[in-house]
Amino acid sequence: MLSNQLGAGGVPQVIYNVCEHLHDSDIDVRIGYLGGNDESVERLRGLGYTVERIGDGFPEIEQPISLYRAIADYDPDIVHTHMAPASMLGRPIGSLVGAAVVSTVHNIYTEHSGFAKLMDYPTSHLCDAVVLVSNAVRDSLPPTYGIGAEKAVIHNCIDAEAVRQQGEVPLDDLPWGDRIRGGGSVVANVARFSKKKGQHDLVAALPDIVDRFPGSKLVMTGWGPMKAELETQATRLGVRENVVFLEKVENPYAVYYHADVIAFPSRFEGFSIGLLEAMAFGRPIVTTDIAPFVEALGEDYPTVSVGEPSELADRIVAFLSAPERAARRGERLRTRVDGRFSGDVAARKHADLYRRLAATRR
Structure with a gap:
């Protein structure tokens, strides 16, 4: 699971709440982030997860190589990206190592900045599945976003x-x-x-x-x-x-x-x-x-x-x-x-998606 940062905001909260309820499942998770805010790192480590900081913030020249090494060494079935910078780097690397690629879109797409869309859209076709945090977010996507990918609405969650x-x-x-x-x-x-x-x-x-x-x-x-x-x-x-x-x-x-x-x-x-x-x-x-x-x-x-x-x-x-x-x-x-909208509900839906995609890779 890869994010741009792991601060205290909405995206890291969702990652935490899902991972908290995946903890006792048959799904092993490793978490990476590209630097920056790290307020949620110790909480995630407290659940028993490995959390790896890959650089001091996006963008860095050596970040793609460092991320490739981290993902290739772990050899995951799934690479799940959150936020545009993590998606821009994580999707092609995930495809390169033979993993299924999942990306979550957290906000109404038409409200994304032009720069965020430029980072996000060109690699969306590499996704095997796109998770949308609401029906409204799903409906805001352009028709050509993530062509061929499964689209799954999994609402944000809380404990x-x-x-x-x-x-x-x-x-x-x-x-x-x-x-x-x-x-x-x-x-x-x-x-x-x-x-x-x-x-x-x-x-x-x-x-x-x-x-x-x-x-x-x-x-x-x-x-x-x-x-x-x-x-x-x-x-x-x-x-x-x-x-x-x-x-x-x-x-x-x-x-x-x-x-x-x-x-x-x-x-x-x-x-x-x-x-x-x-x-x-x-x-x-x-x-x-x-x-x-x-x-x-x-x-x-x-x-x-x-x-x-x-x-x-x-x-x-x-x-x-x-x-x-x-x-x-x-x-x-x-x-x-x-x-x-509990973490348990969201985790079960993510787990079902991960198992389904992993089965297609075997």
């Missing part, structure tokens, strides 16, 4: 019980607990700040929420240059004192645990790990109506239009106004994530 255990921390034990204490309703958004995540729409919705529920707080954990824009927007709208910026917190799951409503106003996603983690806490969730969110929440779950702050406000107010009904909605989401 819901571990997420809950980590998040269920009393406010008194959290360094930021006093900042959200005070009796008002808490609306939470856990995501990096970016235009695609739609935090501007959430701030624009806040005046209507505060008007109906005075003292409400919008708690956001994002970071980056866009924070200044959001602060300016909140000040202009007269709700700066109602916005709590927690920056990058050590335990974002605790933000979900202490929220009354969780909001994801994204413009597009692949299949949000953050949304799955929020579902694990049984809280009512407000999202936009983009296809990956509908896929995660279920067709009958209410959503709002993209880029419509007034709809966001109305849906959040509706949940805050009817807490018992909101709690029932949240509990159904908890049941859904436990049953459909």
Whole structure:
């Protein structure tokens, strides 16, 4: 299994959750990464896996040779790549050593940068199978992507019980607990700040929420240059004192645990790990109506239009106004994530794919 990096983000989380549940199977896994962020390396090694760093980051002149040696020495049945740089290098090397090649596409393809597509598309025809993290990602692929490859939708996954255990921390034990204490309703958004995540729409919705529920707080954990824009927007709208910026917190799951409503106003996603983690806490969730969110929440779950702050406000107010009904909605989401999007489910689907492809190589 080869990735560009093994940080704390969505792709390394999926790799970890799948590998955790492959650990006791008949499938042996070795993991490689091209350098860069390595926050997940020790966790993976803690599961008993060999994790090899191949260079100090992409691109490096000697990286293709080092990667070839690492793969050839291991002599795998399957080479499974994640992210464009790893795919660009791993696919031809996997084919060269006679392995079946699998690649996962994690995000909506039409939203990939031109440079990422240039790295990814030309070698897609070397894939024996392409894993898509959602039906929406599958539908975004160009018709000529991975011609002849099996296309398999295997949704992103989480370890819901571990997420809950980590998040269920009393406010008194959290360094930021006093900042959200005070009796008002808490609306939470856990995501990096970016235009695609739609935090501007959430701030624009806040005046209507505060008007109906005075003292409400919008708690956001994002970071980056866009924070200044959001602060300016909140000040202009007269709700700066109602916005709590927690920056990058050590335990974002605790933000979900202490929220009354969780909001994801994204413009597009692949299949949000953050949304799955929020579902694990049984809280009512407000999202936009983009296809990956509908896929995660279920067709009958209410959503709002993209880029419509007034709809966001109305849906959040509706949940805050009817807490018992909101709690029932949240509990159904908890049941859904436990049953459909666990690491065990994803690992079994990956294992079936690997065995099927390996059998064709024997």
